[in-house]
Structure formats: C-alpha cells, structure tokens
Amino acid sequence: MSPADPPRASVLLDAIEAALAPTHAVGLPDNASAALFSLLERHPRIRLVPVTREGEAFAVASGVWAGGGSPLVVVQNTGLLESGDALRGTAVRMGVPLVFVVTYRGYARASGTTPLPPERPLTPEILVDPRLDSVALLTEPTLDAWGIPYLRYGSDADVPQVAAAARRARDEARPVALLLTRALA
Amino acid sequence: MSGRLTKHELLAPLARLRGDAVVVTSMGVVRPWARLSTSPLDFASADSAMGHTADFALGLALARPERRVICLNGDGSTLMTLGTLVTIAEAAPANLVLFVIVNGTYELTGNQAIPGASRVDFAGLARAAGIPSVHAFEECAAYERALPELLACEGPVAVVVRVEPGREPPIERGPGEPPYLRVSLAESTRRLRAALTGVR
Numbered sequence: 600m601s602p603a604d605p606p607r608a609s610v611l612l613d614a615i616e617a618a619l620a621p622t623h624a625v626g627l628p629d630n631a632s633a634a635l636f637s638l639l640e641r642h643p644r645i646r647l648v649p650v651t652r653e654g655e656a657f658a659v660a661s662g663v664w665a666g667g668g669s670p671l672v673v674v675q676n677t678g679l680l681e682s683g684d685a686l687r688g689t690a691v692r693m694g695v696p697l698v699f700v701v702t703y704r705g706y707a708r709a710s711g712t713t714p715l716p717p718e719r720p721l722t723p724e725i726l727v728d729p730r731l732d733s734v735a736l737l738t739e740p741t742l743d744a745w746g747i748p749y750l751r752y753g754s755d756a757d758v759p760q761v762a763a764a765a766r767r768a769r770d771e772a773r774p775v776a777l778l779l780t781r782a783l784a
Numbered sequence: 785m786s787g788r789l790t791k792h793e794l795l796a797p798l799a800r801l802r803g804d805a806v807v808v809t810s811m812g813v814v815r816p817w818a819r820l821s822t823s824p825l826d827f828a829s830a831d832s833a834m835g836h837t838a839d840f841a842l843g844l845a846l847a848r849p850e851r852r853v854i855c856l857n858g859d860g861s862t863l864m865t866l867g868t869l870v871t872i873a874e875a876a877p878a879n880l881v882l883f884v885i886v887n888g889t890y891e892l893t894g895n896q897a898i899p900g901a902s903r904v905d906f907a908g909l910a911r912a913a914g915i916p917s918v919h920a921f922e923e924c925a926a927y928e929r930a931l932p933e934l935l936a937c938e939g940p941v942a943v944v945v946r947v948e949p950g951r952e953p954p955i956e957r958g959p960g961e962p963p964y965l966r967v968s969l970a971e972s973t974r975r976l977r978a979a980l981t982g983v984r
Contacts, residue, residue, distance in 0.1 A: 623846060648846065648875055650839070651867030658836035659871070662843020665827070665973050667981035670843070688833025689840060694970030772970070 602754045608634035608783040611700075612642075614758045618765035619671060619698055621645050623663045625656040626673035631702035631782035635673060645671070653678030654685030657774075660697055661689040672699035676738040679776075686774065687745065696768040698761070698775055701749075705732025706780045716740045742776055749776035787922035788948045791816045794885065797928050798854070801935055805852035805881075806844055806980070810837040812891040812952045813856050818962030824979040830955045831969045835864025838872065838882055845877035845940075848980055852879045852935065859886045859906060860898045866909065872940050873914030880940045884910070887949045895949050910942035920944040 612635060615621060625648040628636040639647045650656045653674040660670035674682065679701050690697045709731050713719050716736055726733050742749050748767055750760040760777060768775040791813060798807075799820040809817045810829040817826065829837040841855035862869075862884050872882065888901035898904075907920040919934060919941070921927040927945060934941055957965045964972060978984045 623843075625843075646846065648843075648871075650871050652865070654833075654836065655839040655865060655868055655871055658833065658839035659843040659846070661973070662840040662845075663847045664843075665840075665976050665980070666844040666847025667977055667983075668843075668847035684833045685836050688831075689836055692832060692969045693973040695973070 602756050604754065605781050605784040606752065606754050606757070606779070608638055610755045610758060611635060611752070611761070611783065612638050614761035615671060615698070616645075618762045620669055621671040622668040623648055623660070624671045624673060625650060625659045625663070626700075627653055627656070627675065627678055628673070629675040629702050629704070631704070631779060632673050632675070632700065634783040635700070652681065654682040657682055657686045657697075657699075658689045660699075661693050661695045664695045664697065665693070670695075670697060672697060673702075674699065675702045676704050676778075677734050680734065680737065680741060683741075683745070686747070690774045691745075691747070694772040695774060696772050698764045698768050698777060700777045700779060701738070702779045702782070703735060703738060705735030706778075708732060709735035710780075738778070747774060747776055749778050751778045751780050753780040788946050789921070789924050789927060790948055791950055793924040793927070794945055794947055795820055797931050801931055802854060803852070803935075805854050805935070806848070806976070808837060808841045808844070808853065808855045810856060810861055811858045811955075812887065812950050813885060814955050814965070815952060815962060816950075817856065818964060822963055824975065826964050827972060827976050828955075828964050830965060831957050835861050837861055839865065839868045841882070842868070842872050842875060842877060842880060845880035846875060849877065849879055851980070852881065853877075854881045854883070854935070856883045856885060858891075859884060859888065859904070860890045862906060863898060863900075863904070866913075869910055869913035869915060869942075873916075877940055878938045881935060882910075882915075882940060882942050884942065884944045886944060886946045889949050891950050891952055892954050895951075907942070907944045910944070915940050915942045917941040918944070920946075922946040
C-alpha cells in the first residue's frame with residue numbers, strides 16, 4: 600500500500616486493538632467510518648454501542664472507563680462540534696484517557712483548495728464559501744480552543760499515530776483525537 | 785399525576801435497599817443523597833455536563849454487567865438528551881435502573897419551570913423509546929412497596945417519580961460539601977473506577 604491509497608479500516612482497527620484493547624466502541628457512523636463500523640459490528644471482543652447524538656458518546660465512554668473498561672469513540676467532525684460540553688464535562692473533566700476517532704468531513708477539499716487555519720484566517724467570506732465545507736475549517740481550531748491534542752491519520756503509513764495517541768492519552772489522563780483525513784476502505 | 789413524594793421519601797428507601805449497587809446522583813439529589821449514604825460506590829455527576837448523567841450511567845452499566853447501576857436523573861436533565869432513552873433501550877443493559885425525578889423545575893437555578901412541565905409524560909417517553917420496564921409513582925406507599933422488585937428485576941428499568949420541588953442551591957466541589965463533593969470530578973471518577981476494579 601502506498602500513501603496514495605486510502606487507509607484500511609482493518610489496519611486501523613488492528614492498531615487500535617494493539618494500543619487500547621478497547622472493550623466498547625461508542626459512536627455514530629458516517630461514510631468515512633462505515634468500514635470501521637462494519638468491522639466493529641461483528642467484532643468478537645469489542646461491543647459496539649450506537650448513540651443518537653455524538654455528545655452521548657463521550658459520556659457513555661467516560662462511564663465505561665469509570666467502570667473499569669477501555670472505551671473507543673468514533674464520531675464525525677460535525678458531531679464533534681455538537682459535543683462540546685459533553686466532551687468538556689465528561690471525558691476531559693473526568694480525566695479519562697480516551698482516544699477518539701474523528702472523521703474529517705471536508706478535509707480533502709479544504710486542504711487542497713486553501714491553507715487551513717491558522718494559516719488562513721476564518722473570515723466571514725471563507726466561512727460561507729460554497730466550495731469549502733466550513734466544518735473542515737473549524738475542526739482543528741475548535742480542538743485547539745478546547746485544549747484537546749490531536750494527530751492526523753490519512754494512510755496506513757500513519758499507523759504509529761494510534762499508539763502515539765494512546766500513549767499521550769494514558770500519560771496525560773486526557774482525551775486525544777485521531778483525525779481521519781480520508782475515508783476508510 | 786397529582787401527588788408528590790418528598791425527596792426523603794424517594795431516597796431513604798433507596799438507601800436502605802441499594803445493596804452494592806453503584807448510585808449516580810445529579811442536580812437536586814446530590815446533597816440529599818449524601819445525607820443518607822457515604823458509600824464509595826456513590827458518584828455525583830456534578831461539575832460535569834448537564835444532561836449527560838444517564839448516558840454516563842449507561843456506560844458504567846455496560847462495563848460492569850454483574851453490578852446494578854442506579855441513576856438518579858432529573859426531568860430537566862432528561863429533556864436535554866431525550867435520545868439517551870433510545871440509546872439505553874438499544875443497549876438494553878439488564879443492570880441499569882434509571883430514575884427520572886420529576887419536580888417540573890430547574891431547581892438549582894431557582895425553580896424555573898422546565899419546558900412542558902405540565903404536559904410531558906416521562907413514563908410515556910421512556911416507553912416510546914423502547915425501554916421495556918417503565919413505572920411511575922406519585923404516592924409514597926406504592927413506591928415503597930414496588931421498590932424492592934424494581935431494584936431486582938431485569939432492566940433496563942425506568943422509574944418516574946414525581947417529587948416536591950426543593951430549594952437546593954447550586955452545587956460546588958470543595959471543603960464544606962459532602963465527602964463525595966470534596967474532591968475533583970477527575971479524582972471522584974478515579975476513585976469509583978478503583979472501587980469497582982480494585983485497581984488504583
């Protein structure tokens with residue numbers, strides 16, 4: 600596989616299992632994470648917990664951790680933005696060493712068209728530009744504002760990022776985001 | 785429903801019967817529960833995220849299927865994340881007992897009425913969400929009679945109890961508060977995990 604190929608869900612999940620040994624995966628699917636959810640639905644050791652809104656995922660995951668489990672969260676970046684207070688008031692405030700996968704809707708078009716913030720200021724013009732998906736422009740600035748560390752994952756070659764995210768989450772007792780910049784195959 | 789229990793009438797039988805269950809409190813019952821219990825299996829969902837107590841308790845229940853988890857949630861908090869009723873029904877944890885404590889107000893901010901206070905049927909919402917065992921109480925004797933069975937039967941169980949509005953002030957963590965509010969939310973979470981796993 601070359602960096603030009605899309606990342607494979609099986610490779611990502613193997614890395615997640617090795618780094619986190621998750622007992623529960625909590626979240627909502629989208630097109631980019633569909634292949635991962637497909638694997639999770641039939642996984643023999645990880646229980647998939649579907650939620651109705653992404654904020655719930657962080658609270659459920661925090662409860663899983665408080666109960667002695669090892670949670671994984673998978674959401675889209677739109678849902679991440681919706682989850683602000685749930686993420687702050689549960690996983691962050693509770694000090695949960697959580698790795699959460701965020702599919703990065705709009706990344707490819709935004710990054711191929713214009714520099715992403717902070718290189719490109721979030722002007723009113725760019726936020727209403729129909730050629731760009733504004734959620735892609737807002738994802739990393741929002742995580743920065745919330746004090747959430749993040750790593751990007753765009754191909755199988757990025758597998759070491761999973762262990763790095765897990766290590767940081769554990770060492771710092773905090774949530775760390777893994778931003779999936781391309782849809783999983 | 786026309787009758788109402790006092791908070792003591794709601795909580796005292798629960799404190800007697802909870803056994804080794806985890807009890808997650810929120811909002812207007814955080815302090816009243818602490819006057820009845822100091823168990824290491826008590827957890828105050830305070831200084832956290834309003835509306836995210838029931839889903840937190842769901843996660844606990846899924847992680848500890850061998851142990852009963854009792855969640856004391858408010859009506860205003862329930863309204864904030866109604867979808868959680870569906871999430872609970874879908875996950876179907878047999879060990880989760882979800883209380884919806886209905887006082888019709890946001891007590892901690894001065895008893896402003898919640899939207900739909902005189903109309904919302906919380907038991908109906910829980911049933912419609914797919915929770916298989918739903919019970920509603922407005923009278924103390926009936927509640928006390930039913931409680932042992934509600935805490936023993938297969939869940940998820942939703943227990944909707946109408947209570948009198950109280951006058952609890954906003955909740956803080958620190959000295960002067962009940963023991964489970966004297967430490968940070970992070971420390972409280974670590975302690976609960978340690979109590980449940982035996983690992984610090």
